[in-house]
Amino acid sequence: MVVLSAAVTTKAGKVVLSRQYRELSRIRIEGLLAAFPKLIGTDRQHTYVETDNVRYVYQPVETLYVLLITTKNSNIVEDLETLRLLGKILPEYSPRYGVVDEESVMEAAFEIIYSFDEVIDWGGLRENVDLQQIATFTEMYSHEERLVKMIQESKMAEAKEERKRREEEIRRQRSDGGDRLGMLGNELGKMLQAGGMGSFAQDLGLTGLQNKAAANAAYAAAGGISSDSYAQQQSTMGMGGGGGMGMSGMGSQMGMGMNMRNVISSSSGYGRSNAGPPPVAGTAAKKGMSLGKGKKQDNILDSLRAEGEVVDAPVSRLKGAKANAAAAAAYVPPSQAIHLATIEKLNLTVSRDGGIQNMEVKGDLMLRVTDSAKAGIRLQVSTGGAESNGVQFRTHPNVDRTLFSTQGLIGLKDPKRPFPTGNPLGVLRWRLVTKEEDKAPLLINCWPSDNGDESVVNIEYELGASKELRDVVITIPIGTSSQPTVNQCDGEFVYNSRTQSVEWRLAMIDESNSQGSLEFSTGPTDANAFFPINVSFSSKYTYAPIVVSQVALVSSGEPVEFGHDVSLVPDTFSIV
Template sequence: MTIISVSILNRSGKVLLSRQFVEISRIRVESLLSAFPRLIGSSKQHTYVETESVRYLYQPLESLYVVIITTKGSNVVEDLETLRLICKLIPEYLPIYASLDEESIVEAAFELIAAFDEVVDWGGLRESVDVQQVHALTEMFSHEEKLANMIKESKMLEAKEVAKRRAESLSREKSEREKLHKLGSDFGRLQGRSFGGISAETYQASMAMPETGFTFTGMSNYGNLDSKSLQSSAAVESSKVVSAGIGGKGLSLGGNRKQDAVLEALQKEGELVKSSNSQTGIFSEERKNRNLNINMKSPVLQEAVHFVAQEDIVLEMNRDGVIHSFEIKGNLILQVSDSAKASIRIHTKLGDMEAFQVRTHPNIDKNLWTSSQVLGLRDASRGFPVGSPLSILRWRLTSSEEKMIPLSINCWPAESSTETVVIIEYELVAIRELENVAIHIPVPKSASTPKLRGVDGEFTFNSRSGMVEWNVSIIDKDKPQGSLEFVTEPAAATSFFPVQVSFISNEIYGDIGIESVRGSSDESEYKFSFEKLLTTERYSIVHD
């Protein structure tokens, strides 16, 4: 048999990796591979196809194709064995816990080419090897490299320690200089009020003199001063300063007129405007921080085995509510914090998931999942990673039905000769409760600060970004609808799009749950925690 090339392509025919084993030009290989997607057609009965000059043997692998190009005189049975061996090798050389996708193939391209070279020699003949033998042949260990790396790491750690000690030393010196300078300046100001002035350098020099007395140059009126009289005068000055600070009104910034002027100036700048819940229109920093932090109302107490069923929504629809694209991307994420519970099997509980495309992680035992809906590693001795989250199950749903979206948004800019009135409405649709809802509406830079007419929630205008920010803490069945109305200078309706929306919820679309978690070897049952989270990856309302 003669194998010309081993290649990995995506479903659209893009070449991710190709290894040739005979003398052949790159243009010829690209020509053969570009013709492959047109040859396979829709038939699923065969895994090979022939042309006048070559034979293609292929096998689907997740969303990819593994393709072997051979001569027509090659033994098709042996070639199929070679194809199956290569398909077994590919997941073994991907990064640990990586998905079988384009990014992983490109990242592991060097290792895959080395493995292919062990299976097929130069000339296109198959080597008599299996998966374990290929592993042994491709493993490379160099004692010199290990020693060089150890020396390099040791030097880096030593350099970091030296830099750390030097930084601490400079910090201490700087702190001491600042303290000494401050002490001299304070003493100089005190002496200036009592005796006519003294510099910090003079004070530092005086600290080294005996306590019996010293004389200041140019201060003949006062003569000699001993340390006791100096201390008493310092105490008097200190008491004067303290009493003045307590008895007087001090630097008070109070006064309603000044405060109103500051607020008015801020409003003219467009930083903050009036909201429905506040007369001044200024939200406290604490409220802003709460809006930035996504906190569910009932946080789950995490066990050593914790699951998160998370879904991200990607949606684009126009201002009339017509959906352009709507996709839900779900992940079942596992996080193990106890190494004793890493070797486990997860018994899932699935509801109606026929409309979803469900896919397991490449290292999950697919036969076990298909037969009993149990998630377990193909090699149970390896165990799941400890301390880092891992997506073990994915699902995907696309739809164009308006009743499926969580939140419907309608935006109605009405332009006249003197102003533009913008009315935005929302309505809860498929999800029963949404939290931390934020709707951002762009405003033309040429327009003035928007004037609020009415809002359900909180209204803020950010002049720097040119965005109207509409925040609603919760939308549920008790109040599923709301609206915002504001006025600005005349502007085209298209300038108020796209409208961006973000929110979170503890309700998801996929009907998935965890029934139990058991050990892979002893079937002992472990406690686990489970939570659901719905977020937005991109939720846009465009003009058309």
């Protein structure tokens, strides 16, 4: 199927929303949508209507139409299935659940468009999804984002606790410093009294009022004159009130009777900031506040694991791990205690003139057990007759090879011995080496030609032995920095200026589009510059159709729930 556009219109012909999946101008798509109401008759029920160029496939949903505009050679059965799925999306995302009208569709327009994009990819091909998967994808839940947010919140909580602790410590230091300054003032006052300057110490606030008489007496015995005596003499001479020259007068009018503690505190602070001792050589500067995160982060990861979430180890912990330990994370089962993965890797080199130079397929059946209570198991495995096609199988040294060859069971030689838990274990391995061209998953022909002022490249693909390929990317080097011009393309065309290459991308290749072509032109270039062509893809159809029908406990024969993933990916696939 090839969908050009998906739209929702009223029965009067008004376009509520529209989404294009191929390169179409706005004028073109508006013309197609405007012509749709005129093609519908009122005397009979329609499911589709055709014109000379396109096909309209539509379905009434209450007062609206859900409409697909497709090419005439598109598979109408798949188009109808896609249309029914789109029709279910409208009531699902309506703000008033179950009510589908123009107002509700306009209010949820973006959610509906995003859901349409999950059903139909760019290029007009249908994705194999259902309504529940669409809801999951559009929800855009990210486990990594949740984990990062929880770690950030724990860091903020730790920072707040550290701030409170530091504030309390600074407050305590200030309180201890004030007490020490008070003791220093008392000691200075005692020294002044012992030296016959007790009255001066009293005026400076270094002694209490109850000691004032004793201080004056001690000062007079030492041959000095107290401030009170001096004030009395000045008042007798008429100078105390007018001039205010007595020590007490000066203290009251000029602020000399200030608290010496403040004076000492200010001066000592000044001394610390300007005349403090130099730092000792070799002493490292004290770092700023550091937030410990290891314990908190581990607690968060443990809590997520307790909830049943699959949590990977932090990246920093994987830096020193081996490559196989990092790859083992790919086999972590989502929920089952037993998880199997069939993995095939393809190495293929094809000549540009035709024929396979080298083709090798290596496969592994990986077993991962996460529950030690279910580690004593046997697997019922079928190879699907792959041996007759040249596939050679080999079991793990600890696996009973006779049991596998006679009964198709994979189990350890010692039945009482369980499989190891934690890391994945390759229990079965196979290999296929061939030069038969019909065994290649995809056949590609490239025809570069020189037209004098430009080079024209024609590339064709044809689906080979594989039933379905996904995320296909065919990379063609062009050997020049000039921008290529696309003349015809089945799929998506991307030019990478950094690598000076063209990427021909197809979301899926199956029986519905088993053949396709690309034609582009670029500056004059030697034909050898367009090689080697590299191909990447993924597929769930392997050369060895391994089927695990049952996993059962050795002790009781009770079946055990398990999961099984299958994938075929190329290590190297090049046309040279």
